[in-house]
Amino acid sequence: MARFAFFGTPEFAVPSLEALISLSELDHEIGLVVCQPDKPKGRGKKVLAPPVKERALEHNLLVTQPKTPKAGTEDGEAFFDLFQSLNIDLAVVAAYGRIIPNRLLKNPGSGFL
Numbered sequence: 001m002a003r004f005a006f007f008g009t010p011e012f013a014v015p016s017l018e019a020l021i022s023l024s025e026l027d028h029e030i031g032l033v034v035c036q037p038d039k040p041k042g043r044g045k046k047v048l049a050p051p052v053k054e055r056a057l058e059h060n061l062l063v064t065q066p067k068t069p070k071a072g073t074e075d076g077e078a079f080f081d082l083f084q085s086l087n088i089d090l091a092v093v094a095a096y097g098r099i100i101p102n103r104l105l106k107n108p109g110s111g112f113l
Contacts (some may be wrong), residue, residue: 003028010050060078
């Protein structure tokens with residue numbers, strides 16, 4: 001069994017997340033979904049969750065929304081600790097919207113796609 005992480009935020013990334021979810025039928029697991037934080041949108045500036053977060057929660061997946069994945073920041077360090085603790089085998093990225101630091105890129109056993 002392989003354990004995946006998915007990095008994505010907008011509607012564009014939802015089909016890729018759905019493809020990974022379908023792999024769970026083949027005894028694979030999505031251990032973590034990472035997307036950008038909820039943001040105000042529209043004229044009323046109502047805070048809305050990104051489409052990837054909404055879809056991940058529909059499937060009861062663990063979601064995290066670090067403000068930054070950078071080393072040396074409180075949020076970045078907490079995110080890195082979580083990522084390491086989940087023993088991710090492969091991470092898939094589709095329109096995440098942030099630069100992924102080298103220390104994360106080197107972490108999963110099979111890397112990032």
